[in-house]
Amino acid sequence: MSLLEERRPAAKPTAMPLVAPQIPAYAPWLAAVLAGGIAALAGLLLGWSLVAVVLVAWALLVVGLPAWSAAIEGERRAKDRLVTTIAWSTFALAMIPLASLAWEVVENGHAIISSEFLTYDMRGVLGAGGGIYHALMGTLIITALATAISVPIGVMAAIYLVEYGKGNRLARTITFLVDVMTGIPSIVAGLFAFALFTMIFGPGVRFGIGGAVALSVLMIPIVVRATEEMLKLVPEELREASYALGVPKWRTIVKVVLPTALGGIVTGVTLAIARVAGETAPLLIIVGTTTTLNLNPFDGRMATLPVFIFSSVTTGGKYDAEQTARAWGAALVLVAIVMTLNLLARAVGKVFAPKTGR
Amino acid sequence: AGNAEDGDGGNGASSDLTGSLAAGGASSQEAAQNAWIVGFQESNPDVTVTYDPVGSGGGRENFISGAFPFAGSDAYLTDDEGELTAATERCGGEAPIEIPNYISPIALVFNVDGVDELNLSPETIAGIFAGEITRWNAPEIAEDNPNADLPDAGINAVHRSDESGTTENFTNYLDIVAGDVWTAGAIEVWPQEFGGEGAQGTSGVVSAVKSGTNSIGYADASQAGDLSVANVGVGDEFVGPTADAAAKILDVSPRVEGRGDSSIVFELDYETEEGGVYPIVLTSYLLACPSYTGDEAEAGELSKAYLEYIISDEGQDFGAEEAGSAPLSDELQSEVQSLVEGITVE
Amino acid sequence: MATSIDISDLNIYYGDFLAVEGVGMTIRARSVTAFIGPSGCGKSTFLRSLNRMHEVIPGARVEGKVVVDGQSLYDPSVDPVAVRRQIGMVFQRPNPFPTMSIYENVLAGNRLNSKRMKKAEADDIVERSLRGANLWTEVKDRLGKPGMGLSGGQQQRLCIARAIAVEPQVLLMDEPCSALDPISTAAIEDLIHELKSDYTIVIVTHNMQQAARVSDDTGFFNLKAAGEPGHLVEFNATSKVFSNPDDPSTEAYISGRFG
Amino acid sequence: MATSIDISDLNIYYGDFLAVEGVGMTIRARSVTAFIGPSGCGKSTFLRSLNRMHEVIPGARVEGKVVVDGQSLYDPSVDPVAVRRQIGMVFQRPNPFPTMSIYENVLAGNRLNSKRMKKAEADDIVERSLRGANLWTEVKDRLGKPGMGLSGGQQQRLCIARAIAVEPQVLLMDEPCSALDPISTAAIEDLIHELKSDYTIVIVTHNMQQAARVSDDTGFFNLKAAGEPGHLVEFNATSKVFSNPDDPSTEAYISGRFG
Amino acid sequence: MSTTTTAPSAPTAVSRRGDSVFAGLATGAGLLIMLALAGVAIFLIIEGIPAISASGEQAYGKDNIVVYVWPLLFGTLLAAVIALLIATPLAVGVALVISHYAPRRVARPIGYLIDLLAAVPSVVYGLWGRAVLAPAILPVYAWLADHLGWLPFFDGPARTGRTILTAAIVLAVMALPIITAICREVFLQTPRIHEEAALALGATRWEMIRMTVFPYARSGVISAVMLGLGRALGETMAVAMVLSASGLVTINLISAENPSTIAANIALNFGNASGTKVNVLIFSGLVLFVVSFAVNFLGRWIAARGQVKA
Ligand SMILES: Nc1ncnc2c1ncn2[C@@H]1O[C@H](COP(=O)(O)OP(=O)(O)OP(=O)(O)O)[C@@H](O)[C@H]1O
Ligand SMILES: Nc1ncnc2c1ncn2[C@@H]1O[C@H](COP(=O)(O)OP(=O)(O)OP(=O)(O)O)[C@@H](O)[C@H]1O
Ligand SMILES: [Mg+2]
Ligand SMILES: [Mg+2]
Numbered sequence A: 001m002s003l004l005e006e007r008r009p010a011a012k013p014t015a016m017p018l019v020a021p022q023i024p025a026y027a028p029w030l031a032a033v034l035a036g037g038i039a040a041l042a043g044l045l046l047g048w049s050l051v052a053v054v055l056v057a058w059a060l061l062v063v064g065l066p067a068w069s070a071a072i073e074g075e076r077r078a079k080d081r082l083v084t085t086i087a088w089s090t091f092a093l094a095m096i097p098l099a100s101l102a103w104e105v106v107e108n109g110h111a112i113i114s115s116e117f118l119t120y121d122m123r124g125v126l127g128a129g130g131g132i133y134h135a136l137m138g139t140l141i142i143t144a145l146a147t148a149i150s151v152p153i154g155v156m157a158a159i160y161l162v163e164y165g166k167g168n169r170l171a172r173t174i175t176f177l178v179d180v181m182t183g184i185p186s187i188v189a190g191l192f193a194f195a196l197f198t199m200i201f202g203p204g205v206r207f208g209i210g211g212a213v214a215l216s217v218l219m220i221p222i223v224v225r226a227t228e229e230m231l232k233l234v235p236e237e238l239r240e241a242s243y244a245l246g247v248p249k250w251r252t253i254v255k256v257v258l259p260t261a262l263g264g265i266v267t268g269v270t271l272a273i274a275r276v277a278g279e280t281a282p283l284l285i286i287v288g289t290t291t292t293l294n295l296n297p298f299d300g301r302m303a304t305l306p307v308f309i310f311s312s313v314t315t316g317g318k319y320d321a322e323q324t325a326r327a328w329g330a331a332l333v334l335v336a337i338v339m340t341l342n343l344l345a346r347a348v349g350k351v352f353a354p355k356t357g358r
Numbered sequence B: 001a002g003n004a005e006d007g008d009g010g011n012g013a014s015s016d017l018t019g020s021l022a023a024g025g026a027s028s029q030e031a032a033q034n035a036w037i038v039g040f041q042e043s044n045p046d047v048t049v050t051y052d053p054v055g056s057g058g059g060r061e062n063f064i065s066g067a068f069p070f071a072g073s074d075a076y077l078t079d080d081e082g083e084l085t086a087a088t089e090r091c092g093g094e095a096p097i098e099i100p101n102y103i104s105p106i107a108l109v110f111n112v113d114g115v116d117e118l119n120l121s122p123e124t125i126a127g128i129f130a131g132e133i134t135r136w137n138a139p140e141i142a143e144d145n146p147n148a149d150l151p152d153a154g155i156n157a158v159h160r161s162d163e164s165g166t167t168e169n170f171t172n173y174l175d176i177v178a179g180d181v182w183t184a185g186a187i188e189v190w191p192q193e194f195g196g197e198g199a200q201g202t203s204g205v206v207s208a209v210k211s212g213t214n215s216i217g218y219a220d221a222s223q224a225g226d227l228s229v230a231n232v233g234v235g236d237e238f239v240g241p242t243a244d245a246a247a248k249i250l251d252v253s254p255r256v257e258g259r260g261d262s263s264i265v266f267e268l269d270y271e272t273e274e275g276g277v278y279p280i281v282l283t284s285y286l287l288a289c290p291s292y293t294g295d296e297a298e299a300g301e302l303s304k305a306y307l308e309y310i311i312s313d314e315g316q317d318f319g320a321e322e323a324g325s326a327p328l329s330d331e332l333q334s335e336v337q338s339l340v341e342g343i344t345v346e
Numbered sequence C, D: 001m002a003t004s005i006d007i008s009d010l011n012i013y014y015g016d017f018l019a020v021e022g023v024g025m026t027i028r029a030r031s032v033t034a035f036i037g038p039s040g041c042g043k044s045t046f047l048r049s050l051n052r053m054h055e056v057i058p059g060a061r062v063e064g065k066v067v068v069d070g071q072s073l074y075d076p077s078v079d080p081v082a083v084r085r086q087i088g089m090v091f092q093r094p095n096p097f098p099t100m101s102i103y104e105n106v107l108a109g110n111r112l113n114s115k116r117m118k119k120a121e122a123d124d125i126v127e128r129s130l131r132g133a134n135l136w137t138e139v140k141d142r143l144g145k146p147g148m149g150l151s152g153g154q155q156q157r158l159c160i161a162r163a164i165a166v167e168p169q170v171l172l173m174d175e176p177c178s179a180l181d182p183i184s185t186a187a188i189e190d191l192i193h194e195l196k197s198d199y200t201i202v203i204v205t206h207n208m209q210q211a212a213r214v215s216d217d218t219g220f221f222n223l224k225a226a227g228e229p230g231h232l233v234e235f236n237a238t239s240k241v242f243s244n245p246d247d248p249s250t251e252a253y254i255s256g257r258f259g
Numbered sequence E: 001m002s003t004t005t006t007a008p009s010a011p012t013a014v015s016r017r018g019d020s021v022f023a024g025l026a027t028g029a030g031l032l033i034m035l036a037l038a039g040v041a042i043f044l045i046i047e048g049i050p051a052i053s054a055s056g057e058q059a060y061g062k063d064n065i066v067v068y069v070w071p072l073l074f075g076t077l078l079a080a081v082i083a084l085l086i087a088t089p090l091a092v093g094v095a096l097v098i099s100h101y102a103p104r105r106v107a108r109p110i111g112y113l114i115d116l117l118a119a120v121p122s123v124v125y126g127l128w129g130r131a132v133l134a135p136a137i138l139p140v141y142a143w144l145a146d147h148l149g150w151l152p153f154f155d156g157p158a159r160t161g162r163t164i165l166t167a168a169i170v171l172a173v174m175a176l177p178i179i180t181a182i183c184r185e186v187f188l189q190t191p192r193i194h195e196e197a198a199l200a201l202g203a204t205r206w207e208m209i210r211m212t213v214f215p216y217a218r219s220g221v222i223s224a225v226m227l228g229l230g231r232a233l234g235e236t237m238a239v240a241m242v243l244s245a246s247g248l249v250t251i252n253l254i255s256a257e258n259p260s261t262i263a264a265n266i267a268l269n270f271g272n273a274s275g276t277k278v279n280v281l282i283f284s285g286l287v288l289f290v291v292s293f294a295v296n297f298l299g300r301w302i303a304a305r306g307q308v309k310a
């Protein structure tokens, strides 16, 4: 060990250099304000657009803060600050579309929302007036049917994967296929349902249940994945505790594992519903649309909110303005439904979550 | 829905009809059909009519297969692919009824800085859409518009990106009047090599022209909205796309020869030099059977009533008002009416 | 009520991996038997083979004989589910069912087997078991509260109550105190002392002092080397193991020279 | 070279939770100081406050004074990054960087400061550090192989080599042997003996025998009750703590009466 | 055991039956999923086969199905790849903010906001892209065409906002939350002991991320990108509503003449298709299915391989 001592480079200034010059904690904010100020000033003088001002301010910040840091704190700290600034910038950038989208949907959609809009269909309506009741009901019915198909299959399949298959070949294959299935384009799911029902009922078939089947193709993998993750999170100890009490496996699954995982499963299912409730392409293909309320998913076209939005925007004609207004209104309703489901998913997850007490 | 029952048109007398009628076909008729459905259901509150705009081809296919009791189609039946024979078979061996019910001018809509009025000769139109005339201040355009302040800007020519009866009629016109410039013939799908912006559906073209700069496109005149529309050169004059000017073309066009009595179809005379005729016109037909029997009796009865409404004065006027189509001339209307009234239902 | 267990020539596998080799011993009824040994020597594995919990792990299997009350545990005609009702188990980390109240947790073994019972009968079992686990006075006013709301030591006693509620004959405990604070540990050790008048108790512990305090017999497991199977080095009365062990490696382990 | 550490009135928090309260002691240079105590009493927490690793945890903070070499560690002008170079740390579970070779692992700390290093210089540091960690002969022929390919004990020594490659003054070790087999443990203990001639070494261990074997001074931490903060009960020469402790609870803990 | 009780055999039989019925149901559900996926492939193949001999009028005026599908496939890949070029750096940055930069109290709402991006239905993105983004971005394209026109991508002329680049931006916004979610997970899974090892050696936060988080997360990020790619390839409505498609093959991203994508093309033409044209569209859907299957396959495979290594 004395070797170590000898080869050590000659005396450092202090034995233990712990202190390093630092720029103040408020430096990033100060830099941001300065950059913004300079850019705004230049923008005012040179007549830049707002976008240009923001871009220049950002560029100043990204260059300026690390430069300041490099001068005082050294290169390593400067790099750290550069990356920090860039990382936060990406977040800000990602928020622009969300903010714009939220603003536009509310701005363009709120005016038309009324009780008439929510309770009338489009039968006999040419210009203004009418509503989305038929589309709302269609979306609810088809989504409910898809849920009724997907949840039992998805949950049972997840139970197979976690509780029975555990790593065997079939389970691995299914896990893999489920993963791949998550990536099926929604339009392909629609084509599948179309091809399937065309072969059964002949050409030109359009009905709600076809849409439910197509949506199930999209929904099942989400349900399986969510349930699988939740079941995996149930500690092995709980299963063992139950087995050790002499409880058979299936009762252990039903009475101990599923209740413990219920919160997560409900959350996952709700998120899956939210995801498919906004699907358009498969419904366009296999459900079509209509102006009249149709509550029978086994007979004839049904309107749904997403397809209503699409066709309102793309039909055009004399009443384009009215149709577009209805489309934004329907979009607001659809976004509200989907967001509510998302919030609900989280709330439900909390309500059902096992009471940890402490 | 609360509004199903509050239609005020139910004046009792005419509405002993009940049931639902599902047909479809050419999307060009969609707006007019939507209007007709509203009008018809008003006086027949217990009838539900749906018109699926599945396209002319789909309409013919479903008509032949029996899925639709009647269909709308931008093209009449021919035996190029055996459709006429098949349709005859479908109608129990009788030749199907083919009648024009929707005549609509195809407007050239434009959005050019500082230009409100535009005259275009057939060759110029072909040159623009074929991608040969690329700037607004090109001499060909300037010649027709000596007083316009044409900008020195590129032309953004907008066409339909989907398969379209409008495209077919428009290119048919170009093919006939300017065949040496427009070399692609009459086609339903726009040929890529001619370039330009592709837009989905008539509304897509209209909104692309509206939101683009220095754009021009072709669209059913009823959808032009507040966009400027060009006058098209016919003979020595330039004619705008009004319903009257469009309706006139059927008066000057010959019937297609060699069709039976139940078929009233036209070979449009795009090269007409008749005054006041707007030549770029889309004509859409209704296909139906002369008699409906057995299972189809109810659908036949409803179809007959509905078709009668469509070609009635009331129906044609309502279509003109709501969808901008040109009402049939009196002469043509009475001819068509007798065909529809002759439909038998057992 | 309680029962002795005879083990002979027991080999325990995880798939192809032989984890424990050639164990033989007799566990006396109404006594506390402790297993000690360095980590990985197979104490838990062996314990779990005594109520057929071992086979819950995919690929796990057992060779040799475990005889309880004259019946061979691994006989094909024996139902493992029934075995586990007769031979209860308490785990290292307290694991009450998180979705159930204290009351339901105690009854879990009965209820999960869909036994229908009268309220009075159920109340009776709950009180009896909780008293048996020395937990009654602490929780009797909040039986409807979630079992997870208890402290670690209370949770562990709840698990013991749950295990004895189905009236097993043997109670296996795998390091029942290792996740607990000293005070809770003392409470559990007291409880073990009391329970031994009714049950045959087998306990695994990494704490030699605990083994010395609570057990009547002690088994010392060891590994010859990493990757080799664990084996039983010595099985003797606790007093002998801790004062005068037969095997020098036992002596070395107990005096803290390794592990 | 090595340095002593003076701690006074140190309170350590996780958010609002006071985990360790009022600790004061002086850790001598070139000696081994061991911390023992029951689980959860704050040994790791305290150790991590000595090189400002504590504040890596969100919400964690420290009150009081830690003075190293005359400088207060928690002074605002002090750069935590510099502190951690001077006060190295070895963790409970060996944690070589999985994507790096043995060679790169050893140099990981050095590379941070001086990107460009001559090959000869780098080779020199690697050999010196691996020799220092008693690992050189075992790995010198496979320096390019991944560090994860070593056995647990070798990995732990690799981590020690990595820590001493940046030439710190103090080496903190949190239960460095608890994941290791007895043979590897012995190797690490030997190494600690050797290292103490150059470094100030602080080690946390749950194994009292180990504390007795390797340390010069021993600190005993305890909890008054669950949920209460941990505190330093006694800090004395190891020989005194193990033979004749000042505090009765130290005695109780060491003799295995709890924990 | 006391002599009165022997292992009871009656309840055994009952519980065994329950066990096997339940296990059968579970296995059946698993098999059904395999069947469903096979069904998707089989039905698409059956309905797609007649398209192979389609030509001329039936193939939308193209000589054969290959000539028809190829430009669509090109457009699909082009839009998806551009979308990923935009989304990936953003997603990695946002994921890092959530996993390593934002204080915990802020990280959660940030994650939620990003998740909201994924919750917006694609038709609403379409509406937004068409009505808001396209007109807003046209001046940017004009600027690009003027200043960077020498690059083939920005050749222009910029006459409409509804270009393939706009569509790709919308796709990027839609793929961003997916990539972010996965990246965030893998970043968070970086073993704490490795991160602390780096910090204890005196690394700054960025150095710690480069030393431990990125190497650990590499395969996870790649598979996240592949999954984002899958989403971008298959997205239908947003593209259908935003893009002005001419159906040609070009890398000029901001002109009025844009390639179309398979999914959007199907959605736009399906309603009007009849006869063999339906088969032609389904065939193009089959091509899309195969491509996205392959991409997902690759993504999962990379992810799975990464796990073995870690
Ligand atoms: N599920 C399993 N699959 C494969 N091997 C296992 C499994 N569980 C334990 N083992 C192996 O079996 C051997 C014995 O493990 P066991 O858990 O029984 O040891 P132990 O004595 O209880 O140790 P500890 O004191 O750490 O709990 C070890 O080598 C272990 O790696
Ligand atoms: N990240 C954390 N956040 C909040 N509390 C923590 C955290 N880490 C530890 N604690 C708490 O701080 C207290 C001291 O924990 P610490 O890990 O320092 O104990 P220890 O003596 O090292 O225990 P062990 O021997 O089990 O390692 C405990 O009450 C623990 O629950
Ligand atoms: Mg164990
Ligand atoms: Mg610790």
Ligand SMILES: O=P([O-])([O-])[O-]
Pocket (backbone or CB within 6 Å): B026, B027, B028, B029, B163, B164, B165, B166, B167, B201, B202
């Ligand atoms: O009427 P279109 O066929 O042009 O849509």
